[in-house]
Amino acid sequence: MTGIKHIFFDLDHTLWDFNTNVEITLREMFVKYNLGKHISSPEVFIAEYRFQNERYWNLYIDGKITKKHLRTVRYRKTLEVFGIKDKAMAEQMGTDYIVLSPLQSACFPNCHATLDYLKEKYSLHIITNGFEEVQTVKVKSSGIDHYFDNLITSEKAGALKPHRKIFDYTMKLLNATADECIMIGDEPTKDIQGAHNAGIRAIYFNPAGEVLDGVHSISNLNQLMEIL
Numbered sequence: 001m002t003g004i005k006h007i008f009f010d011l012d013h014t015l016w017d018f019n020t021n022v023e024i025t026l027r028e029m030f031v032k033y034n035l036g037k038h039i040s041s042p043e044v045f046i047a048e049y050r051f052q053n054e055r056y057w058n059l060y061i062d063g064k065i066t067k068k069h070l071r072t073v074r075y076r077k078t079l080e081v082f083g084i085k086d087k088a089m090a091e092q093m094g095t096d097y098i099v100l101s102p103l104q105s106a107c108f109p110n111c112h113a114t115l116d117y118l119k120e121k122y123s124l125h126i127i128t129n130g131f132e133e134v135q136t137v138k139v140k141s142s143g144i145d146h147y148f149d150n151l152i153t154s155e156k157a158g159a160l161k162p163h164r165k166i167f168d169y170t171m172k173l174l175n176a177t178a179d180e181c182i183m184i185g186d187e188p189t190k191d192i193q194g195a196h197n198a199g200i201r202a203i204y205f206n207p208a209g210e211v212l213d214g215v216h217s218i219s220n221l222n223q224l225m226e227i228l
């Protein structure tokens, strides 16, 4: 692709392997809280947690519960399913998760090799809807911080993807035009439509191999070395 100077990456589910990192964290917590006494395996615990987490996330998204409540209730309900009624433990687990999960380091296959390659040719930046303090920790613990000139969070830009304001904010910061930039991300609306809203080209990353009509789609980060 011609004329590209800046590459924008999404972080969660694009570079930083969110699902794997959550699973590692929950396995650590299974051991730490001695859950084997009550629950047959970490897999059973993780499956129940995912169910409860999704249920309460949806309530949070709908504005029905607060973030603080979400952090604890997903553990309290998970524990209850296995006959553990311990509010203090659920609260401690909620706090632990927030601290431990960003410290995990799993990235998608070929992430480092691809960034090594791209860094030689382009200026790289992250654009993420996550919280500043959490995303900074993730980037450091996974050892990819040195590839990026900027970590732009929605907090910093004052807007969330897919709003064009977060892309405009980044371009202004870089003194760049839309056709000098390209966005890579896993969410069709937030990353791809968001970039398009700001007139920026985009590449869709889907490790399961799903493609988006009319959008360059990749299933492995190393494909970027052929395209860019």
Ligand SMILES: [Mg+2]
Pocket (backbone or CB within 6 Å): 010, 011, 012, 013, 014, 185, 186, 187
């Ligand atoms: Mg993402």
